[in-house]
Amino acid sequence: MPPPSLADPAVARDPYPLYRRLRDAHPLLHDEAFGAWLLSRYVDVRAALSDPRLVAPPPGRTFAHLEEATHDAHRALVSPALQGRALAALKAGVDRTAYVLARRLVRHQEADLVEEFCHWLPAAAVVAALGLPHADTARVTAWCRTGLTHLGGAPADLDAFLRPHLARRRAHPGDDLLSVLCTARAGGRPLSDEAVTGLVATLLGAGGEATDRALAALLANLLDHPAQLALVRARPALADAAWAESLRRDPAVHIVLRRALAPVATSGGTIPAGATVACLVGSAGRDATRFADPDRYDVFRAAPGQLAFGAGRHRCLGVQLARLTARSGLYALLEALPAVRWAPGFRPAPEGLLTRSPAAVRVSLH
Template identity: 70%
Template sequence: MRCLPVPPDGPIPPPGTPLALRVPLAVRDGSAPTTHSVGVLRGPSGAAPPSLVSPGVARDPYPVFRVLRESFPLVRDELLGAWLVSRYADVCGALGQDGLVAVPPGRTLAHMEGDTHRAHRALVEPALRGRAVAALAAGASRTAYVLARRIAARPETDLVAEFCQWLPTAAVTAALGLPYEDTARVQQWCRGGLTHLGGHHHELDACLRPHLARRRARPGGDLLSVLCTAEVDGRPLSDEAVSGLVGSLLGGGGEATALAFASFLANLLDDPRQLALVRERHELIPAAWAESLRRDPPAPVVLRRAVRPVTVAGATLPAGTVVACLVGAAGRDPDRFAHPDRYDILRADPGRLAFGAGRHSCPGAELAARTAEYGLRALLDALPGLRWAPGFRPAPRGLLTRGPRILLVRPR
């Protein structure tokens, strides 16, 4: 075994930087972990650990995930500039750990720590239940049936372009009480870099500014009004904080939920027996959704940055370290799941890692689940003969975000 120091990492390059450079390589003088050195371990055959930025990994990362999970459960990926953690228990611990925050820097719950995180989470979680869920359910159901009926008469269609990419954004837009016409703009922003991590998106901030002013003056029953009128320590959230939370919800709806929904449909269409079972028993839809998130998460690699020394997989890493939580590897850990590569809607406990864990679990996970449920209900009702187009097979791709980009189907 060759032990390496664990140096702190340099500044995070801006969004849009290639994956190999998005998380920087170590460029400082490196200090050893505070408890014991973490080495690059050789596998049983003496092989070196694989890198996530090797050619072909983004096309199919699961063979590499398997090698890492079995032989290198905590290892430094020098090309990526991050420590990789891959076993289910270790990934759960890292995702929920105090001291590890999202990268790049931003203003969402995933970036907050300590009392600030607890105060904002105590505000946001109740806001995303009750009235917000009801508003989203109504918007998702209405939008899903409009989209499904539109494609029902076509001989062949792409569900990603015509359904998956539109439904989550439209549903969240409706829950926030924003005009339906803004859905197309949000879609463009998502394609231009707006994600579930929010960030400072100047066009979104400008779009929201008049809506925030109106909700503060005359609040209604929508989610944006709830956020505008809520208080933390007796003070209302700033416009910047509300915009950050809204950006996170819209970005998550536009990216993570759309990819997760595309994978969800692909898993069901790949197994007509399970699709028929869900068609007969709609109460199985939540379990089918959770199982798809386990097997094919929309974010197989989740990056976190240590704001102070943290313990990951039994080793202490210094502040500044970037940790890559391999959610895709954890979701197929055979020590946690029987037959982990199999899609099984009757699986008793599929886990809940795809939208985070512990204190950093995504508060919008319930909204995403409701969107998926109403979307699938609409498709099953409007497209009774839904099946793959002849000769088509889905080809998911991606590493930080992953899912099929095309789903060609026959509606009838």
């Protein structure tokens, strides 16, 4: 039998058989073809995500690449704008967008909810958080979908789009996240336009694409389980549990990459210094030693405790905004589409290795 590898094309179609094999027999494996050491068990992935000896691999200038004092300072800057009162202030706008997007579907017999809904709502939520004009959501959505922040920094057209907004916020700051970034001071000096644009690009990429994919997976899981869908419809308070369970079973970010600064012990051996490490978040969520019957989707699962948002010092800053977006989107769809179900003959096909979700969620609406 050839050694297991993430580079095997069959894995992109369905990684779960490989994940099971890794957890059972190869808890630490050097995957030569993929170019990384694979960690697949919940306990190891959780420890690795929080371990300061494992850092984001170069090249890159994203948030995840920052460490220590600069990282603390940037988190302290951004996080207040994504929680508490600031988040509550965003709710009405996100609800309104979700309502409009869902109502637009009503006149159709069939629709692809990824194309018509998931691509739009998360981008609109990040646009609202930044305080950018609602009318620019379509342009921003296009940037979110190009995976623009993998290496950090921003493409020239996003830079040109943002410049006038930055100048305006610097002169007349408001309450939005862009104003917070424009008026912030690092070491006594304001952040440069380039630094603010880079942060915005990170937020658009992290927020837009990941939430888009996670929302598609949530809808697919509920459509696959009509009894649980009916329960969520009857008891909307279950929406958060449905979201958390979907993120455990089918996380949008399947793999988080790290570079080892020093040797690190794991349950399957020691990662050597200098190694690239693939933390298999998608595998951790299906680990039977952590979750009973892990392949089952169950909105009543007690304490899913998943790693879909990372762990430790780099844990996602957008957890609450993403949850608000998902909740608002789900309520709007269930309200507007009382008979929603899979389109005849359609089966969702999840795609992607590092980030993963169904490419389409095709439904009958009446």
